[in-house]
Amino acid sequence: MEYDFRRIEEKWKKVWDEKEVYKVTEDSARPKYYVLDMFPYPSGAGLHVGHPLGYVASDIYARYKRLKGYNVLHPMGYDAFGLPAEQYAIETGTHPAETTRKAIQRYREQLDKIGFSFDWSRQVKTCDPAYYKWTQWIFLQLYNSWYNRETDRAEPIDSLIQKFKSGQLQPEIGEWSSLSEADQQRTLMKYRLVYLSFAEVNWCEALGCVLANDEVKDGKSERGGYPVEKRKMRQWFLRITEYSDRLLEGLNRVDWSESLKEQQRNWIGRSEGALIKFRLPTAHSQEERVEGIDVFTTRPDTIFGATFLVIAPEHEWVKKLTTTEQQKAIANYITYVKSRTDVERQQEKKVTGEFTGSYALNPFTGTEIPIYIAEYVLAGYGTGAIMAVPADDERDHRFAEKFGLPVIDVIDRSMHPGAAMEDKVGKMINSHFLNGMEVKEAIAAVLNEIEKRGIGQRKVNYKQRDAIYSRQRYWGEPIPMHYKVVGKPDLPFGESNDVPYPVFDPSPLELPVVSSFKPTGDGRSPLANNEEWVKNHYETDTMPGYAGSSWYFLRYMDPQNDKEFAAKSKIDYWQNVDVYFGGAEHAVGHLLYSRMWHKVLFDLGYVNTDEPFKKLVNQGMIQGVSRFIYRGSARPDVIIPFNKIESELTGDELKLLGINSIDDLGLICPIHVDISLVDEHGNLKIDEFKKWRPEYGNAVFLLNADGHYHCGSSVEKMSKSKYNVVNPDEVIAKYGADCFRMFEMFLGPIEQSKPWDDKGISGVSNFLKKFWRLFYEQGVWQVTEETANAVELKVLHKTLQKLEDDIERLNFNTCISGFMIATNELNSLACHKRSVLEPLVISIAPFAPFVAEELWEKLGNSGCVHHAAFPKVEPKYLIESSHKYPVSINGKVRAEIELPLDITPQEAENEVLGLDSVKKWTNGNPPKKFIYVKGRIVNVVV
C-alpha cells in the first residue's frame, strides 16, 4: 500500500468530525492546559500560507500536551466586527453580516484541511448577539466601577457613592446631597472605568470615525493610511491609566518576549520626577492673577540651570501670561501651530516658539526667567509646562540657541567622556548646595529640599492616555447606553444636560438593520439615522475593535452560557491561558486592553487570575517572494529582463528598439507579476503573462542569452496586491496537510520571519514517504513482532528525549530533523519492529496527525492515536559506557580516541599521550597542561 495522503486525510477528517475526538469538557481528575491562538479577523481574501504558522505550532503543542495527559482547551473563533466589512458595505451595499458569514465559511474550510484539533463546539464570533451581549455586560461592569486608589483596585460604583454620602469624599461642585441627579451623575462620570468625556480625539475623516492612539501610526490611520486630525468630540473613554502601574508590574510575572514587554513598558511610559511650582514676580501681576506655573521634570537636580520656562501653546494660562506688547506675536504663533498637522509636526521638527512677555522666578535662585510658548512642549503630557535646562537637554539647548537664551552648565561630565546630555552621570556644578554631588545623589537631595520648602512634590507621570472607546461606525457592538436628553456631539459633556444611563433592557441591545452604512458626515455613526435609535435616545456610537477581543478567551471556557459570561466553576477550572500564540503587532493594543479588562474582572471577583496570558509566543511572519518584470518610463512597450537593467544592451537589441543606449528607455521600474506565471528557474511564462495582462500583448520582451525572460525577485509581505500569495489549499492538494504542517515548522524557529520557499518542501515530503516505508515497502506490510535490540531502542529513546526537550522549548523545527534522523537510522538498521515503530507513531501524531492515525489503525489499535499516551523515555537505553573523545592540541582537534567513561584523568592522559597522532605534536615531551572533561573533550597544551 502506497502513502496516499489524499485518501488518508479525507478519511480521518470525517471520522474525527463524527466522533468529536477533539471535544473537551472540564475534568477535575486531570490537570488543565489552555493553548490559545489569536483569533483571526475573517477577511474576504482567505488564508495564505503565513496565517496558519502559529496555528500549526499551537496545534502541535496542544496535541502534545494532550498525549502527556493534560485536559487541553484549544479553541478557535472569529474577531468578526471590523472596518473592512463595513467599508465593503459602503461600497457595494452588501450587509457586513453577509460578507462576514461568507468569509468565516471560507476560513473554516481552509482551516479544516490543515487538520487542527480545535474544539469547534466552543467557537465564538464577536458579531454574534449571543456573544456581544456579554461584551456589553462587561462594558456595564466597567461603567459601574471606579478605581479606589486606597485599596488599589476596582470597586463597584456604590462604594464611591457611599463615600460621597458619608462625606469621606467631596464632589468638586458641592455637597453630594445638594447636587441634582444630573450633577451627581456627572461627578460619578469622573471616576467610572468607562466614561463619557469631551476631549481631543484622533479623527479620521476617510474612515469616518475616531481612532485609539495605538491605531494611529505616524499621524495616519494604521488601517488604510488615511490622514488623522485632532478634533474635540464627546466620546467614551476607557480609564486604563488607573491600571498603568499594575500593567507594568504584571509584566514581571509573565513569560513574554523581552521586546514585547519593553514595547508595553514604553507605551505606558512611566517616569519618576517632580512637580515644581515656579511663582511669578508680584510686580508682574496680571488682570487675573496667575500664582505660579507647575512644571513636571525628571531632572530636578538641574534646576539651577533652568534659565526659562516653556509652556504648551494650548496651555490654559497662555492668555493670562501674555503681556499686551506680546499679544499679537502670540496670536500669530498660535495660528501657526494650529495650521500644522501632526504629520508636519513629526516630519519637520522646526525650532519655533514665542515669548509671552511674562517672567517666572526660579524657586531656588530667585532669578527672573522668561516664559515662552512652543510647540515642542505637549499639552497632554505632565503639566504641559517645562523648566528648560539648555545645558542638559538637547531640545532646550536648540531652543536657547535660536532665541539667544542663557545657558548655565550644571553638570561636569568630564569624567564620562562618551556621556550624552541626558545621561544621568557626572558631578554637579554651579548648583549651590548640590555642588560636588553625583547626579543620582543630587536628585535625591533636591527632591528632599523641594518637599521641605514646599515648592513641589515627587510625582510619577505616564505617557499612556485613557483609550478612546467610541467608534462612529455601524459594524461594532452597540454601546448599551441611552440619554434622557440628547446632547450634541460637538458640545462638551455636561453642557447639554446629556447624562447617559445604561440600557438594561432589551438585552442584548442588538444592532438594528439599516439601509445605508454611510456615516452621517457630521461625525455621527450610521445609527444616528436609525429610527429606533433616535426614538430611544440610544448612544449611536459603537464599540472599538478591541472590545470583543479583550475577553474572548474567557468565553471559550463556557461559550453557550446565556446566564453569565462564563460560569464561575468553569473559570475556576480553566483559570487563564497557559500559552498564547499570536503576532507581535498587537503588542500595545489588544494585549494591553485584555490585560486591563482581566484585571478589572479580577478586582470585581469574576476571574481568579490577574494576568490573562501566562506565556506568549510571537510567531514570525511568512513572507512572500515577489517577482518582477522591468519597464522603462520612456518606452512602456519594452520589457527588460532583471539581469540587463543595470548593464548595457547588445547592439542588436539597441537596433531592434531603435535607441542609442539603455538610458533612452527612461527610468526603469519594477512591476509585480503573479508568481504563478514564473517557473521554478525564475523565468517568465510570457504567453501566460500576456493572457493575464492583455495590455502587454504587443510589448517587446528582451530575452537573456538562454532564450528566457528572467524575472527579478524580492522578499516582501505576502499580500494580494503584490501577487506573491501562496494559498495553503494548493500546497495541501499537492503534498498533503501533514507535509504542509511539518514543512511550516521545518522552515525555522517559530518566532522568526522567513520567506516561503516551496523548493524545500520536497525534503519533508520525501521524509514522510520514507517514514511510511518503515511500515509498508512496495505495498507490503513490514512490521514485525520481534524484540528490539539495544541499538534500535537507543534510536527510539534518543528521539523521544529530543522531542520532549524540543517541544517544551517550542523548538519545533529541530523536532522535524529529529524525526528525519530517526527514520534514516531505522531505515539503515532495517528495523521494522512494532516495539520501536508504535511509540514513534504516537510521538509524530502532534506533527502529522493524519498519517499517524492511519498507521496507528494499521498497527491494529482500535482507539484514536490522539488519545494515546506519549511514550515514556527510558533513560536506561541511553546510558553509554564509553565516549569517543576528540583530542585537541592547543585547542585544535587533531585526533580521536574512544575511552571508557569511568576512566580516571590520569589513565586518560596516559592513553591520549600514547597516541601516535598526539606524539607527533608533543615530540614525546610532557605537555604543559592536560585537560580532561568527562564525556566531552580532551585538550593537550604543548
Place this chain on the structure above:
RNA sequence: GCCGAAGUGGCGGAAUUGGUAGACGCGCACGACUCAAAAUCGUGUGCCCUCGGGCGUGUGGGUUCGAUUCCCACCUUCGGUACCA
C-alpha cells in the same frame, strides 16, 4: 536619536551549561535503476591548499587550555518608537 531582536556554507537553518562549528533539509556533483527522462535510491559536498596543513560563525580587540556561546568597542539588517520634559 532611543529601545528591542538578530548577523553562521550557494540557500533555510543546527550546535540546550564555554567543550568536535555547519546537525537536518534544499541545491549542486557523481553513481545506480531506465532505451531515455522523470521519480526513487546511494555517495560526496564550508573555503583555500604545494595534500603537511592553513583559514573559517558581521568587524576589531579581550578573558580562557578551549569562545557561535562570556566581556569591551564598532558595523549592518529587521522590528518598535519618537519633541513624553
